[in-house]
Amino acid sequence: MPRISARLERPRLNGPFDQYYRHAEQRMERGALIATDQGGKIALRNIRTAMQGAGLGRLGNGLGAQSDLSETGQVHRYAGGGFSASGVVFVRSGSPRTRGTIDAYTLGAEIQPVRGRWLWIPTDEIPRLAGRRKMTPDLYTKNGFEQKIGPLVRVRSVNGYPLLVVKNASVSLAGKKRSARALTKSGRARKGQVEKEFIVAFVGIPRTARAARVDVIALVQAVQRDLPTLYAQAMGRN
Template identity: 30%
Template sequence: MVSLRADAFFDGRYFNLKEFYEGKLAVAETGLMKAAGIGAGVGRDRYRAHVQSSGLDPKLAKTVRGLVYPRPGVKTLSPAAFIYTKAPRILAAFESGGTIRPVKGSKFLWIPTENVPRLGGRKMKPLEVESRFGDFDLVPSLLRPGTFLAVVRARRNAKSGRVRSIIKLKRQPKKADRIVMFTLVKFTSLRKRLDIAGVERGLEAEWPEIVARSLAEAFTNEDRG
């Protein structure tokens, strides 16, 4: 019997072609995974910078994240960089602009003011505010016809500026601050402030260069090793 192997003879030595190509594929996987990591980081930073430069809240910019698939520990020749946001509806609204109206039968949009306390990292909802501070007084706005102000009776700390509830006090104070918690409007308009598609086009144009640079670095490191 004769065994035929796909080997190569070079410079006086035999090379196992299978092992040779498997080694090259492993190097390529390393380079491509690095490219995906760079792409995810660059994409995340570009999106965040774009959101901040538009004048939006820096906290909104930080909702943009970057991930690499597959997860660490697994290599592939076709990795992917995934850039996403935890606030897709908000960013989409500022990208397209337009008019926001109440839903589910509501007559007004309840827009929180800076006086609304935070609960679990977010501003309290109207029912939560009412539960803590008592019923709202709806006062027509003198400056914007058709707009109302949701006001509560409470106390504001002179030093910290925090608003404190008085509904559980045994003796109700004769004087209390009237605090505006929400502004009620029938609709609100958002002007277009983001160009997400433009950021994506820039990343897509830069991606081939990132891949080529990462592969070249991976094979250069292999040759040096």
């Protein structure tokens, strides 16, 4: 993720005012530490807000912010003089799935199947999640949906792509989504349901593209432009 940095330099001064300038430089360092720490926190807050606004729910909780102030409390000094202070927004989640999702929605991505030839996309006929995980054919079987709805049968669509369907199931009479259920033991639809010869549970596709929804670079650059103001505010508090 992008880093927010500030670098300041001053000429080396000797003489009776050295103590004054050392104190002034310490204030400058502290101001830079506070400003970049605040900048990182503002950038994180803005990115999380943008993710929520883009319909990504709590995905932004997989991000974090840290800075030289929060990590060491010290600036980075350069051998030739001067120093820098930084704040950074980073992906803190250790979940490969979460990290990949954040990359996809902030950078864009082409998603291809990891195992097998097809990506299986659940339809609106079946539950979207199995527990807290996105529904897949494997999770469908492992979580008992073959008993709740019916076993999956692979067929070919008119475009040549595969479908996973459930034969002889039922759906909501009122047209409610994700309402598929198995028929009763007597082969009838349950109350409020209507029998269907088959329902499509999953659609197989070879790949899909995911467009970026949040421009993280633009959000961080906006905070970078505000760093002089944040620095001035920090110096006022010092």
